[in-house]
Amino acid sequence: MDNVKIATHEFGDTHLHLWKTDKFKTTSIMLKINSPLSEETVTARALIPEILQSGTRDYPNRTMIKQKLDDMYGAVLMTDIQKNGDQHVITFRIDVASERFLLNKVSLLQEALLLLHKIVMNPCLENGTFVEEIVEQEKQALRQRIQSIYDNKMAYAAVRMMEELFAEEMYRLPEYGRVEDLDELNPKAIHHVYKQMLQHDRMDLFIVGSFDEGSIKEIVSSLYGGNRSVQEQQVVRTWEKSVGAKVVFDKREVKQGELCMGYRTYTTFLDDDYIAMRVANCMFGGSPLSKLFRNVREKHSLAYFVGSKLEAHKGVLTMTAGIEFDTYDQTVDIIKKQVEAMQQGDFTERDLEQAKGWLINQLYGSIDTSLGVIELAYPEIVEKRRLSVLDRVKKMSCVTKEDVIRAANKWELDTIYFLTGGGGQNEEAGLCTVR
Amino acid sequence: MKKLVYAQLDEVLYHEELDNGLNVYILPKEGFHETFATFTTKYGSIDNTFIPRGLGEPIKVPDGIAHFLEHKMFEDEGKDVFYSFGEQGASVNAFTSFTRTGYLFSSMMQIEKNIETLLDFVQKPYFTGRSIEKEKGIIAQEIKMYADNPDWRAYFGMIENMFEKHPVRIDIGGTIESITAITKKDLTTCYETFYHPSNMVLFIVGSVDPEEIMRLVRENQSAKKFPVKEEIIRCVEPEGTPTYVAKRSISMPVSVPKCVVGYKEKDPTRQGKDLLKHQLSVQVVLDLLFSPSSKMYESLYESGNLHDPLSFHYTAEWGFGFSIISGNSNNPDHVADKITETITAYQQVGFLDEEIDRVIKRKIGAFLRSLNSLDFIAKEFTRYQFNGMNFFDVVSTLESLTRHDLQAVLRNHFIPEYQTIFIIREEGS
Numbered sequence: 015m016d017n018v019k020i021a022t023h024e025f026g027d028t029h030l031h032l033w034k035t036d037k038f039k040t041t042s043i044m045l046k047i048n049s050p051l052s053e054e055t056v057t058a059r060a061l062i063p064e065i066l067q068s069g070t071r072d073y074p075n076r077t078m079i080k081q082k083l084d085d086m087y088g089a090v091l092m093t094d095i096q097k098n099g100d101q102h103v104i105t106f107r108i109d110v111a112s113e114r115f116l117l118n119k120v121s122l123l124q125e126a127l128l129l130l131h132k133i134v135m136n137p138c139l140e141n142g143t144f145v146e147e148i149v150e151q152e153k154q155a156l157r158q159r160i161q162s163i164y165d166n167k168m169a170y171a172a173v174r175m176m177e178e179l180f181a182e183e184m185y186r187l188p189e190y191g192r193v194e195d196l197d198e199l200n201p202k203a204i205h206h207v208y209k210q211m212l213q214h215d216r217m218d219l220f221i222v223g224s225f226d227e228g229s230i231k232e233i234v235s236s237l238y239g240g241n242r243s244v245q246e247q248q249v250v251r252t253w254e255k256s257v258g259a260k261v262v263f264d265k266r267e268v269k270q271g272e273l274c275m276g277y278r279t280y281t282t283f284l285d286d287d288y289i290a291m292r293v294a295n296c297m298f299g300g301s302p303l304s305k306l307f308r309n310v311r312e313k314h315s316l317a318y319f320v321g322s323k324l325e326a327h328k329g330v331l332t333m334t335a336g337i338e339f340d341t342y343d344q345t346v347d348i349i350k351k352q353v354e355a356m357q358q359g360d361f362t363e364r365d366l367e368q369a370k371g372w373l374i375n376q377l378y379g380s381i382d383t384s385l386g387v388i389e390l391a392y393p394e395i396v397e398k399r400r401l402s403v404l405d406r407v408k409k410m411s412c413v414t415k416e417d418v419i420r421a422a423n424k425w426e427l428d429t430i431y432f433l434t435g436g437g438g439q440n441e442e443a444g445l446c447t448v449r
Numbered sequence: 450m451k452k453l454v455y456a457q458l459d460e461v462l463y464h465e466e467l468d469n470g471l472n473v474y475i476l477p478k479e480g481f482h483e484t485f486a487t488f489t490t491k492y493g494s495i496d497n498t499f500i501p502r503g504l505g506e507p508i509k510v511p512d513g514i515a516h517f518l519e520h521k522m523f524e525d526e527g528k529d530v531f532y533s534f535g536e537q538g539a540s541v542n543a544f545t546s547f548t549r550t551g552y553l554f555s556s557m558m559q560i561e562k563n564i565e566t567l568l569d570f571v572q573k574p575y576f577t578g579r580s581i582e583k584e585k586g587i588i589a590q591e592i593k594m595y596a597d598n599p600d601w602r603a604y605f606g607m608i609e610n611m612f613e614k615h616p617v618r619i620d621i622g623g624t625i626e627s628i629t630a631i632t633k634k635d636l637t638t639c640y641e642t643f644y645h646p647s648n649m650v651l652f653i654v655g656s657v658d659p660e661e662i663m664r665l666v667r668e669n670q671s672a673k674k675f676p677v678k679e680e681i682i683r684c685v686e687p688e689g690t691p692t693y694v695a696k697r698s699i700s701m702p703v704s705v706p707k708c709v710v711g712y713k714e715k716d717p718t719r720q721g722k723d724l725l726k727h728q729l730s731v732q733v734v735l736d737l738l739f740s741p742s743s744k745m746y747e748s749l750y751e752s753g754n755l756h757d758p759l760s761f762h763y764t765a766e767w768g769f770g771f772s773i774i775s776g777n778s779n780n781p782d783h784v785a786d787k788i789t790e791t792i793t794a795y796q797q798v799g800f801l802d803e804e805i806d807r808v809i810k811r812k813i814g815a816f817l818r819s820l821n822s823l824d825f826i827a828k829e830f831t832r833y834q835f836n837g838m839n840f841f842d843v844v845s846t847l848e849s850l851t852r853h854d855l856q857a858v859l860r861n862h863f864i865p866e867y868q869t870i871f872i873i874r875e876e877g878s
Contacts, residue, residue, distance in 0.1 A: 267876065315587050
């Protein structure tokens, strides 16, 4: 079994991470820029990648950037904004076809690195700040994007539950910003946040695929070699203690009820117990072999979709199920019984081995994609620790039944959120044509 | 076993048709940890009227039964299929589309054992009245989940507009009423008619030894008895050609209205190389007209009518086909008008060579990127096979497209009488 070997080099204040492999038909470049979440910057930072994609000094609008990408054999530019715990991470990614599969041999990777640098560092400006027209467009677009989260009821319910659960913590801030901040944000204010970002934020550049290491280092050194004044801030962890379960009912005009329950686990990916916590989550609701799937779905036919997942940075486990409005009590009761079963060790060694096998499989699956490799490595690189794939597999294999019981006993129910019917007007007969 | 080499893509494919009619394809891939296998029958939601094996008269089965059968195949005597795969380090899933039902697993270990488990559970139906009733509750929740999903509602709203009789207009999951009517006998009839090996394809992609795997599949299949191969007679009502309803809208709770424009395929009888060329031509034309680098998108974006790119794709199977262009906008009627105007304008002036080059390059890049995902290959490969197309001919076919091909598609596919518009408006507006 091969292992992923990411080699790290420092250029100025930028960390370059290279993984050379012939496994993929494309090469991926990913730039991650991070700083602590804050009320003052969250919405401006959510707008920055969109504004930067809307024009550079050389390619002053979206269409020109897109056409440049198209000419590079359909290179793809994507941006993303995430929360890594209390860090706010902006990601730029460009994927280019590996030159070995093309009829015309061209240096796509080099072009891609130059283009990415232009987009991030040399935006289209007007009187020394972002272009008013672009900023207004992007504010509108973001407003609509935030509002449309409501259209996916399951995602909406998950977002609402997290807001309730983290009401007293910075993590309540949504990574994509807040509608209420938009009116106040003008080009100058956003440009100020952008300049701060260039000066102080940590930057990690990943390149995964086939390339010539020497020439890559040369280009990266010329583009990112300068010194900035990076202010890396160690995240201080604080736990909000769960004070009895908070229950929130949200009545809307929906056909299916969405139930979300959030448990504090008091365990993050930096804790020794984290791997056991993942095994516990997998057995509880992380796969079709889990207690939730078997009981809520297969045994009681209460849901089609039911599952749970762990938040790696904040120590929270969330479960979701789509159910009938009137089975709320029955479902919550069955879920609580499954939690108790986990805490009392009501599972077999075989269940445990299966869960470990499932997670190991998932781990190897994730390193079959360049994105998976980077997302796995990044949070740990930031925290200055590294686990190889084999180390992870080894640690996973060593988890015992006692470890899982101990992990499950840390769970404390914090918040129940239920998106349910009965809100709005009754549906007019004949309008609903599909179902 | 035949060996097919695709040098430009650096891929080698192995194929064999077994004595019972099962087609097996193996694509070895070095360096990947996970192996994916799909076992697919050419049977989907549209196959609702047919002559059952051994009978002379056609019957019509309840809507949603192909999907229901897919769920029920996971029931096995005394053990749970999810559990068996779990024991062998694999995760298993299944899907039902208009024309196919596929069962798949992915795993990094015990590949051979998992392949056997896959073949065995799909080739051994086990239905009990009690478990059929229990499944109805689960699928009812699945149907309700889709009922709250505006994209799904928009997609089927458009298809219902387009087709008057063809069963593609029926939701893949059926309705709560139609699934309630499903009996054990219905399931058995559908199973016996459509799950014969000669109607199925097994596809495996991953770091495997093709000889070994083929030997294993051969042995597994020759140890089982199947009835003789018979041709399946599907009875599809002929579909009127132009679109059934030109424009319609519904209201539901959404934050932003949705606009969908569709074009029904006039001649849905192409197969093989013809279909591949036609499909790729329509896709290139859609891209030329509506991609984020198109003039049309730029102007709608700048006027604030669109904040995110339009999505568009072309679906083509034997008997039906359509292209679909959709977007979220507070001004959905305006977006629909602009889509129509753009098509009309291009029909008059045609495309520039440099635009065509750019889009074809982008498509080639996108296809190569998609080959990074074994999961994607596993899911797509069989659709190509069932329509007589070769998945690995995509790049060379794209490279061969001419301006003439694309202008012909622009005229022959995007016909006003074949257009339909479907809009989802905000509740209360």
